[in-house]
Amino acid sequence: xxxxxxxxxxxxxxxxxxxxxxxxxxxxxxxxxxxxxxxxxxxxxxxxxxxxxxxxxxxxxxxxxxxxxxxxxxxxxxxxxxxxxxxxxxxxxxxxxxxxxxxxxxxxxxxxxxxxxxxxxxxxxxxxxxxxxxxxxxxxxxxxxxxxxxxxxxxxxxxxxxxxxxxxxxxxxxxxxxxxxxxxxxxxxxxxxxxxxxxxxxxxxxxxxxxxxxxxxxxxxxxxxxxxxxxxxxxxxxxxxxxxxxxxxxxxxxxxxxxxxxxxxxxxxxxxxxxxxxxxxxxxxxxxxxxxxxxxxxxxxxxxxxxxxxxxxxxxxxxxxxxxxxxxxxxxxxxxxxxxxxxxxxxxxxxxxxxxxxxxxxxxxxxxxxxxxxxxxxxxxxxxxxxxxxxxxxxxxxxxxxxxxxxxxxxxxxxxxxxxxxxxxxxxxxxxxxxxxxxxxxx
Amino acid sequence: xxxxxxxxxxxxxxxxxxxxxxxxxxxxxxxxxxxxxxxxxxxxxxxxxxxxxxxxxxxxxxxxxxxxxxxxxxxxxxxxxxxxxxxxxxxxxxxxxxxxxxxxxxxxxxxxxxxxxxxxxxxxxxxxxxxxxxxxxxxxxxxxxxxxxxxxxxxxxxxxxxxxxxxxxxxxxxxxxxxxxxxxxxxxxxxxxxxxxxxxxxxxxxxxxxxxxxxxxxxxxxxxxxxxxxxxxxxxxxxxxxxxxxxxxxxxxxxxxxxxxxxxxxxxxxxxxxxxxxxxxxxxxxxxxxxxxxxxxxxxxxxxxxxxxxxxxxxxxxxxxxxxxxxxxxxxxxxxxxxxxxxxxxxxxxxxxxxxxxxxxxxxxxxxxxxxxxxxxxxxxxxxxxxxxxxxxxxxxxxxxxxxxxxxxxxxxxxxxxxxxxxxxxxxxxxxxxxxxxxxxxx
Numbered sequence: 001x002x003x004x005x006x007x008x009x010x011x012x013x014x015x016x017x018x019x020x021x022x023x024x025x026x027x028x029x030x031x032x033x034x035x036x037x038x039x040x041x042x043x044x045x046x047x048x049x050x051x052x053x054x055x056x057x058x059x060x061x062x063x064x065x066x067x068x069x070x071x072x073x074x075x076x077x078x079x080x081x082x083x084x085x086x087x088x089x090x091x092x093x094x095x096x097x098x099x100x101x102x103x104x105x106x107x108x109x110x111x112x113x114x115x116x117x118x119x120x121x122x123x124x125x126x127x128x129x130x131x132x133x134x135x136x137x138x139x140x141x142x143x144x145x146x147x148x149x150x151x152x153x154x155x156x157x158x159x160x161x162x163x164x165x166x167x168x169x170x171x172x173x174x175x176x177x178x179x180x181x182x183x184x185x186x187x188x189x190x191x192x193x194x195x196x197x198x199x200x201x202x203x204x205x206x207x208x209x210x211x212x213x214x215x216x217x218x219x220x221x222x223x224x225x226x227x228x229x230x231x232x233x234x235x236x237x238x239x240x241x242x243x244x245x246x247x248x249x250x251x252x253x254x255x256x257x258x259x260x261x262x263x264x265x266x267x268x269x270x271x272x273x274x275x276x277x278x279x280x281x282x283x284x285x286x287x288x289x290x291x292x293x294x295x296x297x298x299x300x301x302x303x304x305x306x307x308x309x310x311x312x313x314x315x316x317x318x319x320x321x322x323x324x325x326x327x328x329x330x331x332x333x334x335x336x337x338x339x340x341x342x343x344x345x346x347x348x349x350x351x352x353x354x355x356x357x358x359x360x361x362x363x364x365x366x367x368x369x370x371x372x373x374x375x376x377x378x379x380x381x382x383x384x385x386x387x388x389x390x391x392x393x394x395x396x397x398x399x400x401x402x403x404x405x406x407x408x409x410x411x412x413x414x415x416x417x418x419x420x421x422x423x424x425x426x427x428x429x430x431x432x433x434x435x436x437x438x439x440x441x442x443x
Numbered sequence: 444x445x446x447x448x449x450x451x452x453x454x455x456x457x458x459x460x461x462x463x464x465x466x467x468x469x470x471x472x473x474x475x476x477x478x479x480x481x482x483x484x485x486x487x488x489x490x491x492x493x494x495x496x497x498x499x500x501x502x503x504x505x506x507x508x509x510x511x512x513x514x515x516x517x518x519x520x521x522x523x524x525x526x527x528x529x530x531x532x533x534x535x536x537x538x539x540x541x542x543x544x545x546x547x548x549x550x551x552x553x554x555x556x557x558x559x560x561x562x563x564x565x566x567x568x569x570x571x572x573x574x575x576x577x578x579x580x581x582x583x584x585x586x587x588x589x590x591x592x593x594x595x596x597x598x599x600x601x602x603x604x605x606x607x608x609x610x611x612x613x614x615x616x617x618x619x620x621x622x623x624x625x626x627x628x629x630x631x632x633x634x635x636x637x638x639x640x641x642x643x644x645x646x647x648x649x650x651x652x653x654x655x656x657x658x659x660x661x662x663x664x665x666x667x668x669x670x671x672x673x674x675x676x677x678x679x680x681x682x683x684x685x686x687x688x689x690x691x692x693x694x695x696x697x698x699x700x701x702x703x704x705x706x707x708x709x710x711x712x713x714x715x716x717x718x719x720x721x722x723x724x725x726x727x728x729x730x731x732x733x734x735x736x737x738x739x740x741x742x743x744x745x746x747x748x749x750x751x752x753x754x755x756x757x758x759x760x761x762x763x764x765x766x767x768x769x770x771x772x773x774x775x776x777x778x779x780x781x782x783x784x785x786x787x788x789x790x791x792x793x794x795x796x797x798x799x800x801x802x803x804x805x806x807x808x809x810x811x812x813x814x815x816x817x818x819x820x821x822x823x824x825x826x827x828x829x830x831x832x833x834x835x836x837x838x839x840x841x842x843x844x845x846x847x848x849x850x851x852x853x854x855x856x857x858x859x860x861x862x863x864x865x866x867x868x869x870x871x872x873x874x875x876x877x878x879x880x881x882x883x884x885x886x
Contacts, residue, residue, distance in 0.1 A: 235751065240781045251752045258751050259812055304859040308678065308701050309694045315768030317777055318761050325758030333779045334760055337858020337865065338683045338825070341777075369702050373859075382781070395855075396842035403836040411859055412838075415780020416747040416816075422780065 004161065005032040006204045008173065008195030011042025011050060012212035013269035014115060017078025023210075024123040026272050027168055032205065034161055037173045037195040038119055040111025041077060051111040059107045062094050074114060081121040086114055101140035102182050105175065109183040112172035112191065125170035132156040134176025134194070136184050143176060143184035145197055153201040161202075171198065192253035200260035207257050207264045209249065214268035215276030216241065218293040218442045223434045228442070229276070230292055232283040240384035240420040241295045283386070290387025290394055291441040296434050298427050300332065300378040301347035302411060305362055307370035310339040316366075317341055323361040327354060332380065333413045333422055342411050344424045347376055378410060379430035381423040383437065389418040398437065405429075405436040447604065448475040449647045451616065451638030454485025454493060455655035456712035457558060460521025466653075467566040469715050470611055475648065477604055479568055480616045480638040483554025484520060494554040502550045505537050517557060524564040529557055544583035545625050548618065552626040555615035555634065568613035575599040577619025577637070579627050586619060586627035588640055596644040604645075614641065635696035643703035650700050650707045652692065657711035658719030659684065659691055661736040661885045666877045671885070672719070673735055675726045678707075683827035683863040684738045726829070733830025733837055734884040739877050741870050743775065743821040744790035745854060748805055750813035753782040759809075760784055766804040770797060775823065776856045776865055785854050787867045790819055821853060822873035824866040826880065832861040841880065848872075848879040 009023050027033045040051040051073055058066035067090045071083050093106050120127040133153045136143035157169060173191020175183050186193050192209060199207035216238065219227040233241075235258040239251060249266075257264055258281075267276025305320055313319075317334070320341055324331050333344040350358075355374070362372050388394055395414060398421065402409055411424035425433055452466050470476045483494040494516055501509035510533045514526050536549050563570040576596045579586035600612060616634020618626050629636050635652060642650035659681065662670040676684075678701040685691045691709075700707055701724075710719025748763055756762075760777070763784055767774050776787040793801075798817070805815050831837055838857060841864065845852055854867035868876055 236782075239751065251755055255752050302859060306858075306860060308682065309698050311775070312694055312773075314771055314773045315764070317774065318764035318768045321758070321761035321764065325761045328757055330755075330757045331760065332754070334777050334784075335779070335856050335858060336776045337856065337860055337862055339679075340858030340860045340862065342859035375859075393843055393846040396839050396846055399839035399842065400836055403839055412855065412857055413778050413780065414855055415749075415778060415783030416745060416785035416818075416854055417749060417780055417783045419780055419783060 006035045006199035007208040008037040010211040011039040015044045038115045039191040105140045109175040116172035119170045136176035138178040142187040150201045192249040196256045200256035210269040214271045285387045291385040295382040301376040304373040305341045377427045384420040407433045449478045449642035450651040451480040453654040454482040458487045481558045482634040548583045552618040555617045559615035562613045579619035581621040585630040593644045635692040639699045643699035653712040657714045728830045734828035738825040744819040747816040748784045820870045822870045827863040850876045
């Protein structure tokens with residue numbers, strides 16, 4: 001549907017009555033915006049509580065106090081039509097007897113559901129129940145969308161749109177329904193996933209993801225003062241920058257649109273109509289600007305495994321990585337020297353003696369004369385940009401500049417795709433590394 | 444035994460009567476040289492046949508012709524004492540009824556055995572039967588030394604040495620005996636392994652490995668005209684250079700001495716007393732010469748595996764490598780980008796449809812939307828030198844120089860040990876890469 005745009009508005013864009021009007025106006029500003037996904041209302045200020053968090057509290061305490069708080073929150077958004085219905089619904093959900101995680105999901109989903117109903121009543125969108133659109137697995141809190149949903153979406157939303165292109169439909173994000181009719185929420189990605197899946201299923205021309213940020217930044221505002229917004233990104237570049245976690249939605253939510261090759265426009269609700277960051281399968285790259293962004297994250301650690309003759313054992317790298325897999329530890333990067341394997345990963349995974357158990361697992365595997373060196377407090381620096389590929393000398397230049405800046409590089413990993421370069425560096429050098437590279441390549 | 448040197452002479456050092464005398468003289472030139480390991484007589488010229496190859500032919504054909512040829516070969520070495528006994532022994536071994544590989548090993552071992560007997564008779568060394576020293580597994584053709592051997596060696600060779608330090612003992616290399624008394628040969632390393640294991644078990648002060656080359660070269664003579672000989676190497680550096688395969692013995696043979704921290708002196712029989720390459724646990728490194736050698740080998744290939752969101756799957760790298768392991772394919776290097784895994788390996792392993800089966804194995808594992816790119820005819824370039832570690836900027840400089848030389852770098856892998864840097868490059872750029880680096884760092 002080339003004439004359709006799916007929009008998603010995040011919770012931080014839904015905090016006041018002003019916001020509801022703004023979303024109504026934006027949605028009506030382009031006649032192609034006909035499917036809207038909304039999150040639960042977000043925080044009005046730093047000390048405020050999100051509706052979703054109130055719902056979690058409600059589930060934990062079953063106290064009427066939180067029902068009042070939630071209803072009040074919707075009232076403060078300038079909404080009045082069905083507040084009584086909201087209250088009745090919440091009372092009845094609190095009383096439901098469901099297995100714990102299903103019970104919590106049934107409550108949590110109300111944040112988005114209430115939000116969508118509010119948009120129907122006060123902005124004039126037409127509510128569509130996820131029950132008609134999303135059949136999901138019963139992994140409550142981490143539900144996966146089943147492929148039948150695609151057909152359901154085309155049938156129950158696509159057709160409605162075809163039959164009346166003036167209507168704007170609103171769908172609550174964040175959840176679907178299991179085969180036996182229970183609400184189940186998604187984990188990571190949340191409402192972003194709802195929007196992406198709708199856009200992909202309907203073959204939208206673009207998926208607009210509105211948040212309180214103007215787009216994706218080329219470096220973290222925590223490290224660089226006023227980093228510039230990126231105008232265009234490829235899906236791969238966005239993925240590579242996702243290490244830093246700023247303004248980027250999770251891979252799980254990107255996947256449906258990336259695979260369907262539907263562009264994503266990440267833009268600011270409060271900056272509208274200013275363009276944000278446009279993410280597509282490919283883009284034209286200015287050869288003078290090969291790097292599009294720098295991501296950096298602390299709290300990495302590395303295991304370095306050596307033993308004379310290690311490489312002669314067939315399957316040894318697979319076996320070493322198997323130790324981590326068996327303990328469900330997610331690894332980020334692998335590099336090998338000769339008889340020398342290094343593995344970089346998030347160190348926050350190691351709790352309750354898991355570290356010792358991994359180290360001894362590796363020693364047991366490799367046997368006598370092996371050495372396992374563990375280094376903690378590393379930072380993972382990712383230089384991303386499709387211009388890196390085939391740009392002779394740039395990787396060497398970057399490394400030289402980092403060296404000159406006194407950055408202690410521990411591990412370098414560049415995939416054959418040359419899409420990005422990953423450095424494992426000492427945490428203390430992280431800020432220096434990002435600042436130096438930003439000045440040279442992105443200022 | 445600080446006062447003991449174990450020497451091993453390769454087959455190319457044992458081709459004429461002159462050679463026997465030379466080995467006698469060298470062995471007596473240092474009073475610590477008291478345990479000698481010998482190989483089977485080697486080729487006198489390019490078109491000559493090694494005794495071991497004659498023995499293999501004998502086993503295959505059971506033709507008396509080869510017995511004559513073998514006996515003649517020993518006679519031409521100026522040996523006469525027990526040629527009749529040699530003939531009788533060979534006749535009887537040909538008639539033995541043994542399982543095929545055991546049968547071949549029983550014959551092949553005669554090359555070294557005859558050589559050692561010849562040294563006893565004509566040079567005055569005292570023969571020691573491997574039966575008293577090496578208890579091995581019954582993996583014929585690829586026998587492994589069992590740890591009981593250490594005590595046997597101390598008991599049956601160490602004590603003899605202690606009781607008469609004037610005697611020089613000669614041990615045939617290349618084989619040991621199984622628990623039920625059969626001869627079984629080692630595979631890779633062969634006689635080198637015999638020498639290394641003896642040196643380690645006896646705690647020798649040094650293990651001298653004599654060949655027809657003056658030592659280890661800093662680059663392959665096939666690519667560099669008159670590369671210089673390396674004076675000192677660490678075990679790790681030697682291992683890293685072993686990719687090139689010139690003048691270096693196999694890791695399996697290095698392991699016993701490396702673990703026992705006994706230095707190895709790789710030197711030329713025909714260059715004696717000129718020093719060769721001295722290999723030890725560590726060495727003093729001239730900071731102006733961080734690189735000790737460059738190894739290069741063709742016939743590598745790489746698999747590059749990508750899929751959106753690949754990194755989010757716990758254990759995915761282990762699983763991909765598992766495809767290779769399951770098919771008993773030996774891999775050399777692994778590097779990862781983001782959602783991007785590259786694996787470098789020897790391409791000569793892929794025969795009889797194995798390649799397609801690996802590629803489809805990976806597709807099956809990763810599922811929809813994955814991409815597996817196979818690149819063949821790559822070269823593997825290894826820059827080795829303990830000086831690389833902690834030498835800021837050198838890795839970037841090398842990469843820059845390779846770039847400037849127009850070398851197409853496909854994969855870079857540097858282990859955390861920073862012992863060496865491994866580049867996967869286009870085969871056609873191999874010679875250029877080695878020449879450029881040799882001129883800059885080793886000339």
